[in-house]
Amino acid sequence: MYSLTRTEEEILLTIWDLKEDAYLVAIRRQLNMIAEKELTIGAVHIPLSKLEKAGVVESYFGEATPKRGGRRKRIYRLTKAGIELLKKHKEIRDRVWSGFSRSYS
Secondary structure (H helix, E strand, O other): OOOOOHHHHHHHHHHHHHHHHOEHHHHHHHHHHHHOOOOOHHHHHHHHHHHHHOOOEEEEEEEEOHHHOOOEEEEEEEOHHHHHHHHHHHHHHHHHHHHHHHHHO
16 A cells, blocks of 8 residues: 655645645645645645656646636546545544544543
8 A cells, every 4th residue: 555645645635625626836825724834836746746656646737728828737636546545544544543532531
């Protein structure tokens, strides 16, 4: 099983949340807002490329827009393997956190 870093997990969840608006700048903006930190484009692009090579994410080009000077956005979406990987990681996290909850209460 591919082991996700925390940043990769956050990127995947952000892609899921953004749906058809999941392009690099929007992913970064959403992560910065939610995590209250300032990620660089590279800090998002590098793991995103790694996830795509692993087959967890796929991308396609959206339509060209006048706002972008006719350039198209690369839109990202989770693959079936990516969705399954997120489910598995959530199950693992839930089990780990349940031990903390029991001992901390």
